[in-house]
Amino acid sequence: MTRSPHTAPPRQRTPGRGTDSNPETRFDRYARVAEDDGWAVSEDEDLPTLRTEVRDESPRRVITRNTSPDIGFDRSINPYRGCEHGCVYCFARPSHGYLGMSPGLDFETRLIARPDAPARLETELRRKGYAPATIAMGTNTDPYQPIERDRRIMRGILEVLQRFRHPLSIATKGSLVERDADILSEMSGQGLARVGVSVTTLDAGLARTLEPRVPSPARRLKTIERLARAGIEVRVMASPLIPGLTDPELESILQSARDAGAVAASWIMLRLPFEVSGLFEDWLEIHAPGRRDKVLARLREMHGGKTYSAEWGHRMRGEGVHAALIAKRFDVAVKRLGLVEHLPPLRCDLFQVPLGDARQPSLF
Incomplete structure (x- = not known):
């Protein structure tokens, strides 16, 4: 849990959360500042525990398109909005502002599920003139966050893609992806699927504060092993690398x-959009005060004096001596370990619209 040194004492217990503050977004007209009213909360006071709440949403479409020149896909699906994993550095936190909620604690505890996503996806894939290309999953929030265990929305999406023989890629930190190894193994064998598993650090203690509800680093390595054993092509994503904090682990992460069983690797530098920057600086102040100045100085060096720049082609890696050094270290390690950065494209030529649908299969 990250408690901002600038906020009043909490009125609820927030165990296992990345933050317990709820800062405003850039879309809010007014800013609210929490002030201590003098009625201090005793450390032994039995405060209620904040629970995760989930609301359902029924979107008209689930495939999101993008034209970003520095992203290797043009479409994605997110079964959930918000993410219970609670990674304090998550670049997707500001997206909760579009819903009138905070990128802070709201992002971790007020989630939106899309139970109709599999049916909507099937409708979109059946549209006349639809041209297949790899659908990326986990691009904003993790499709295998804890609520997927009961909701099974991601499972339903995979079943649709399997029937249509549609290519997909998955990015996740969740070990729950192992549940779907039966589908992913078959699709991977046809050149239709691959999985990326994010490993930010090998330090379990550090991971517990950075990513409080994510499986431990050792557990994620076990996930890579189990997926690879099932014949699924796996990429390790050393992302995000935090300069001055986790970047010394780069080679160890890739080696492990x-x-x-990973066959490919990638990396992305820490990204701190406007609302996330304050949350992460608070985290540094509390959990790594001795590293705070060094981390922030490295980031400013990479982004022209700011902690982040959203420029195309720049935001993922930064620039300058330190960014170039990390890139070189990655290239050398990947070559030494026999990993690859670029895998062959997934197949689109197998795409076929089934005669029937899940509710009314074809007789032929």
């Missing part, structure tokens, strides 16, 4: 993932 290769030994577990």
Whole structure:
């Protein structure tokens, strides 16, 4: 949990959360500042525990298109809005502002599920003139966050894509992806699917504060091993790398993932959009005060004096001596370990619209 040194004492217990503050978004007309009213909360006071709440949403479409020149896909699906994993550095936190909620605690505890996503997806894939290309999953929030265990929305989406023989890629930190190894193994064998597993650090203690509800680093390496054993093509994503904090682990992360069965690797530098920057600086102040100045100085060096720049082609890696050094270290390690950065494109030529649908299969 990250408690901002600038906020009043909490009125609820927030165990296992990345933050317990709820800062405003850039869309809010007014800013609210929490002030201590003098009625201090005793440390032994039995405060209620904040629980995760989930609301359902029924979107008209589930495939989101993008034209970003520095992203290797043009379409994606997100079964959920918000993410219970609670990674304090998550670049997707500001997206909750579009819903009138905070990128802070709201992002972790007020989630939106899309139970109709599999049916909507099937409708979109059946549209005349639809041209297949890899659908990326986990691009904003994790499709295998804890609520997927009961909701099974991601499972339903995979079943649709499997029937249509549609290519997909998955990015996740969740070990729940192992549940769907039966579908992913078959699709991977046809050149239709691959999975990326994010490993930010090998330090379990550090991971517990950075990513409070994510499986431990060792557990994620086990996930890589189990997926690879099932014949699924796995990429390790050393993302995000935090300069001055986790970047010394780069080679160890790649080595451990290769030994577990990963065949490819990638990395992205820490990204701190406007609303996330304050949350992460508070986290540094509380959990790594001795590293705070170094981390922030490295980030400013990479982004022209700011902690982040959203420029195309720049935002993922930064620039300058330190960014170039990390890129070189990655290239050398990947070559030494026999990993690859670029895998062949997934197949689109197998795409076929089934005669029937899940509710009314074809007789032929």
